[in-house]
Amino acid sequence: GESVGLHLPTLSVQEGDNSIINCAYSNSASDYFIWYKQESGKGPQFIIDIRSNMDKRQGQRVTVLLNKTVKHLSLQIAATQPGDSAVYFCAEIRPYGGSQGNLIFGKGTKLSVKP
Amino acid sequence: SQTIHQWPATLVQPVGSPLSLECTVEGTSNPNLYWYRQAAGRGLQLLFYSVGIGQISSEVPQNLSASRPQDRQFILSSKKLLLSDSGFYLCAWSRRSTVGGYTFGSGTRLTVV
Numbered sequence: 202g203e204s205v206g207l208h209l210p211t212l213s214v215q216e217g218d219n220s221i222i223n224c225a226y227s228n229s230a231s232d233y234f235i236w237y238k239q240e241s242g243k244g245p246q247f248i249i250d251i252r253s254n255m256d257k258r259q260g261q262r263v264t265v266l267l268n269k270t271v272k273h274l275s276l277q278i279a280a281t282q283p284g285d286s287a288v289y290f291c292a293e294i295r296p297y298g299g300s301q302g303n304l305i306f307g308k309g310t311k312l313s314v315k316p
Numbered sequence: 317s318q319t320i321h322q323w324p325a326t327l328v329q330p331v332g333s334p335l336s337l338e339c340t341v342e343g344t345s346n347p348n349l350y351w352y353r354q355a356a357g358r359g360l361q362l363l364f365y366s367v368g369i370g371q372i373s374s375e376v377p378q379n380l381s382a383s384r385p386q387d388r389q390f391i392l393s394s395k396k397l398l399l400s401d402s403g404f405y406l407c408a409w410s411r412r413s414t415v416g417g418y419t420f421g422s423g424t425r426l427t428v429v
Contacts, residue, residue: 244420308359
């Protein structure tokens, strides 16, 4: 089953505001984390990743924060735009995926941006 | 650069009919390949994964099967579709030699009627 869970299934923000999407993971051995964006009817697209030896990584308008102490991951989107409306999945990579492959997805958070 | 192709984009099939969804990857060799299913408004469920030609691992018991006849080709099949097989099917690939994320295809929306 899934071991990466999300705190909020839906998030609604005003255009221009910052968005924060949270994720909890359960396996302390996971050493690589990814955020994916999935628009309606499309496959998930890579947004940003972070390795366990980092606690913060920035991209264009996005920042991922990793708190290994509490096994928490967050995605911050600055100046949220209507085009950011999508479902966001966090995923953890386990070093030894065993029979399941090594990428475990969370359930997803739907971000809605109000104009 | 690597690309992944998945088709068809949408499919409407009657109950009891067969299914064949195809996925191909270009620009890489020996990829790990995956089939996921996503119910409406839900997360991603891993159905099958493959680390090589003819090597298929199944994650959940189901009405579906997968095959990998070539290194960069992954096929999802069913002999007789059920209503519960409806969903959004996603193919993905990842590198075998390094730890990294998955790259997804554009998905197939299957509706069984």
